[in-house]
């Protein structure tokens with residue numbers, strides 16, 4: 150199975166979600182072998198992974214792979230190889246690339262496309278201009294892709310009512326773009342959890358002695374687990 154985090158706009162939480170969903174307890178229990186795959190030339194996750202290696206973090210059932218090629222056939226070949234070796238591929242897709250190449254590619258090959266998006270006019274306009282035409286085109290070619298595209302409300306206010314956020318997206322989105330019944334809320338924990346190559350769970354362990362930091366980490370971990378649970382739920386339908 151291939152799950153991609155896609156959003157033509159930068160800084161909406163794609164890389165953060167990709168890595169932490171890969172490391173969530175739900176995913177790791179459900180999928181014996183997971184490949185976290187970065188298509189982003191910026192290499193946010195590649196740098197994070199090298200910090201992980203420097204600090205000798207446990208690999209467990211997760212492999213990391215950075216694909217730097219911009220050639221469609223080459224990328225496809227690498228993805229197919231990874232698919233043969235792993236039950237789940239999680240793709241981190243760059244916001245910007247020439248002709249939205251990576252976004253189009255990921256939207257076309259993935260079983261589930263997750264679109265982290267803020268409740269902001271900026272994000273909505275960017276989505277309408279950039280991602281929507283790609284989604285429409287894919288659905289035109291393949292009607293079954295109507296079940297593939299899900300908004301993940303991101304950077305939501307920690308006190309926002311989840312039901313209202315979901316209702317908001319449901320109202321503004323066409324019927325072929327769904328909304329994950331889980332949110333990724335704004336948290337200061339995301340400023341520094343990954344510094345030593347940590348994932349959220351490892352960061353949480355490292356701040357256990359500090360009640361405030363630990364509490365923030367736990368809230369974020371619970372949200373990521375809820376998102377992972379929904380992804381598994383959708384993909385098993």
Ligand SMILES: Nc1ncnc2c1ncn2[C@@H]1O[C@H](COP(=O)(O)OP(=O)(O)O)[C@@H](O)[C@H]1O
Pocket residue numbers: 156158159160161162163164165166193244303304333334335336337339340
């Ligand atoms: N839920 C969140 N709350 C607050 N900051 C976040 C959250 N998720 C990510 N961030 C921060 O926002 C920035 C962009 O996140 P990132 O995952 O790299 O986005 P993208 O991959 O979409 O460009 C990073 O500095 C990251 O640490």
Ligand SMILES: [Mg+2]
Pocket residue numbers: 163164165189193241242243
């Ligand atoms: Mg990114």
